[in-house]
Amino acid sequence: MLKDDEIAACRAALLAERDGLAAEDMASADNRATVTLDQQSVGRLSRMDALQQQAMAQATARRRQGREARIAAALARIDEGEFGFCQDCGEEIGLKRLTLDPTLPTCVSCAQG
Numbered sequence: 001m002l003k004d005d006e007i008a009a010c011r012a013a014l015l016a017e018r019d020g021l022a023a024e025d026m027a028s029a030d031n032r033a034t035v036t037l038d039q040q041s042v043g044r045l046s047r048m049d050a051l052q053q054q055a056m057a058q059a060t061a062r063r064r065q066g067r068e069a070r071i072a073a074a075l076a077r078i079d080e081g082e083f084g085f086c087q088d089c090g091e092e093i094g095l096k097r098l099t100l101d102p103t104l105p106t107c108v109s110c111a112q113g
């Protein structure tokens with residue numbers, strides 16, 4: 001069983017990562033905005049660069065949203081007292097594994113299976 005302070009440490013890590021992702025999201029919001037460059041002034045290549053950058057920013061944002069969902073799910077498991085137990089088999093996940101990534105919902109053997 002995880003101790004209360006171990007769960008608290010995981011919770012703190014999850015909250016810190018969530019804050020970091022939210023800050024990144026704010027910082028990159030401009031990059032994902034619709035490309036509205038003036039074709040005549042910037043030329044075709046620059047516009048393609050801008051579109052490519054926008055696509056990359058959107059892909060990064062999608063990854064970030066996926067990570068945020070995993071963090072939210074882990075925080076919910078903490079609130080429900082289910083944190084630290086494998087969602088597939090119910091066994092303990094292990095502190096080492098959770099320290100590595102507190103959003104992991106399954107134990108090592110279920111993750112490998």
Ligand SMILES: [Zn+2]
Nearest residue numbers: 086089107110
């Ligand atoms: Zn398992």
